[in-house]
Structures are given as C-alpha cells and as structure tokens.
Amino acid sequence: MVGGPVIVVEPLPQASTAAVGAFVRSGSAHEPAHLAGITHLIEHLLLRRTARRGTAEIAELIDALGGGVDVFTTRESCAITAHVPAVRFSEALDLIIEALFAPRFTAADVRLERSIVAAEFDLVQDSPAESAAERALLAAWDGHPLARPVLGERGIVEHLGVESLRSYHRQRFTTSRLLLVAAGPLSEAAIARRLPAPSPSSPEPALAPPVWHAGVMVEEREGLEQVYVNLVLPGLPAGHPDGLVLAVLQQLLGAGNASRLFRELRDRRGLVYEVESAVDATSLAGVLEVVFSAPVRQVAAAWAAVLKVLEEVGEGRIADREVALAQESIASAIVLGTEGPDALMEAHAAEMLARGRRFDAAQLKRELDAVTPERVRELARRLVRLELLAGAVCGPPRGLLLPAAVTRRVA
Secondary structure, three states: OOOEEEEEEEEEEOOOOEEEEEOOOOHHHHOOOHHHOOHHHHHHHHOOEEOOOOOHHHHHHHHHOOEEEEEEEOOEEEEEEEEEHHHHHHHHHHHHHHHHOOEOOOOOHHHHHHHHHHHHHHHHHOOOOHHHHHHHHHHHHHHHHOOOOOOOOOOHHOOOOOHHHHHHHHHHHHHEEEEEEEOOOHHHHHHHHHOOOOOOOOOOOOOOOOOOOEEEEEEEOOOOOEEEEEEEEEEOOOOOOOOOHHHHHHHHHHOOOHHHHHHHHHHOOOOOOOOOEEEEOOOOEEEEEEEEEEHHHHHHHHHHHHHHHHHHHHHHOOHHHHHHHHHHHHHHHHHOOOOOHHHHHHHHHHHHHHHOOOOOOOHHHHHOOOOOOOHHHHHHHHHOOOOHHHEEEEEEEHHOOOOOOOOOOOO
C-alpha cells in the first residue's frame, strides 16, 4: 500500500505520556533475492547516526526520553516506536523522522552492525525453537519472499556496503510509504507540519500469494533432550472478513489455559511444559501455527495428542461453550490491551496495517459478537486439515520419528 503519508492520532488530552509509531511499509518480503536482509541491516543503522546527530548524541537523547524507543523490521514494514513523557514528544518525533528519512551510513558503522547481525544469525541457529519457526514458513510457502527470514541470508548481509544501503534506502524509505500513528495530548495538524516533504516511491514488487506446500522439515541436532515442533496450517490474509472467526478458532485451539491443546497435553496428560497456537497474517496470506516441545521420551505421545486435537477440531467438533469462552477472552483482551497511549498506538497501527482503518473497540466488539459457533466450525473444517499440515521439527535423531499422518520433507 503506497499513497501516504497516512497520519492517525488518538487525542488523549489528560495523558501525561505520549506514544508514536512510524511505519515504513517496506519489509523483508519486498527485497530482491540478491539483497535479502538489507532492510534489517538498515534498521540497525537508523538510530546510529543521522544527518544532524552523532551516535553518542542519539544514545543520550534516547536515555533522556526514558529509553522507550524501539526499532524493528517485519516482512512488510520497518518501524520506529517511542513511548515518552508528553512534554518530550516533539523531541521523540523529530528523532524518529530524522532517523527514518535522513540516516547517515558510514563504512565503520556498517561493519559494526554487520557483526551484530552476524551474532543474531548465530542466536537463531543456536536456538532449536527459532530454527524450527524459520523453517516452518519455508516448508509451507517454499521459495516465496514471505517465507524468507527477516534477517535475510548471512552470505548476502555480510557483503552489503554503504552504497547498496544508501541506494535501497532512497528507493524504499519514502514518505509515501509512511504510516504514522500517535496517541496522547497531541494535535494531528501539528504532527503533519513536522513531516518532511512528500517523496516518490519505487513501484511495489508484484507478489502473488504463496502456494501452499504440505510436509514437515526435519533437522537433526545431537545433544538435545527435547524435540521442538512448529506446525502450520493455512490461515487467512490480514484484513480478511473472517479474521475474527479465525481469532476465536485460534483462541479455543491453543491460546489459553482452557484451550484444547493446553488442557489435553499439559493439564490432563502432563506431556509438555508449553504448547500454544498463534495466527500469523500478512497482506497476501497467513498461517495458523501450533508450537510445542516435548522430552524425547514423551514426544510420540505428544504428537498423538496434538494430531487428535487437530483432527477433532478439523471435523468441526467444537462446542458452543468453547466459542463463547474464546469470545469472552478476546473481548477482555481488547479492553486490557488498549489502556494507555502506547497500547492505543499499537492497536491503531495494527488495524491500519491489517485493514486500513482506525482502531474502534466498539466496532470490534460488534464484529466479535457476530462470530457464531457454526462460522467457527465451518472455518475449522476448511483450514484444520491434517493433509495440509506443514512445518518443521528440530531435535535429536532418536526423537525425530514422525507419525504416519505427517509427511516428511527434506530440510
């Protein structure tokens, strides 16, 4: 989505703090394959040096603001957010805008941040859970750009230089791609005046939705006592009309203490310490994720229990009471998750990025109330099908025997 800048402000006249998020709608999925990881490396450099400020000055300002400044990259955006005392909002906004649109890249800074990103690659590689999470999307979406890790490819990142970074930043980090969301005792007009002049954008890469591939990738690692499993089923793209139906389905499947997976694997059988489900959505496609880890001695039983739950849910064997309880939990989360400027900023940003609309708790509650048990059962029958199961497993060789219902793929 290009055509910004888009500004969304939630006025909170009595608030003593303010929050702001500046999202450039360009992430790892928009990178050409030969530059995989360049957005994440740019993210690392944004708050190091700008046209007007040096590294020490930026660090001191962030601490003076309370340290609540964050920068991150996703598959579809790169963002800087801040939660600060309201009296210092202007300083925070100036820093964010300058960092996003006028960073200064030097060869020394690039070398330093490449070494830090290399450490991130090592952290992911050393974590079997992180490794399984990365491979799960690669299994489901194969070579699609959305399946690439946000970190990119180590061999590419370690050779990115200043000129490549400057050129890519000029093309992609433009005000036409900016979504700026703020909450606090603020004025939208005053914020708009502080933005740089509009700048043109390069055309969006033409991405088709990914094609689904069933099958689970297996990675052997000696020395582990647990088997780490990350399973994915087809989900829905962000903004889909059935998004709240999927949220209810996900909640009752594995998002709370009363969920099917938690009760079956932990409360009743004591097979795992943690088991959960999640929804991951992009503008083109999404996944419904189930994650668990189990000791080798119990992994076969854990697999059987997970597949039993998925089979029952996929057959639509969902009680009305489960749906009602999931709706109550989500309704409470909407209220609890929007207390304070920072939470409201995040809520507005999530709605704008997913659906192109402001956050409205009352509207969401009405849409949630319209989710019926039959709609949940119908969606479950459509998405939760064992023949579509994809994902990744990481563990010791003796724990990697997959159930017959799960297709094994070459990692």
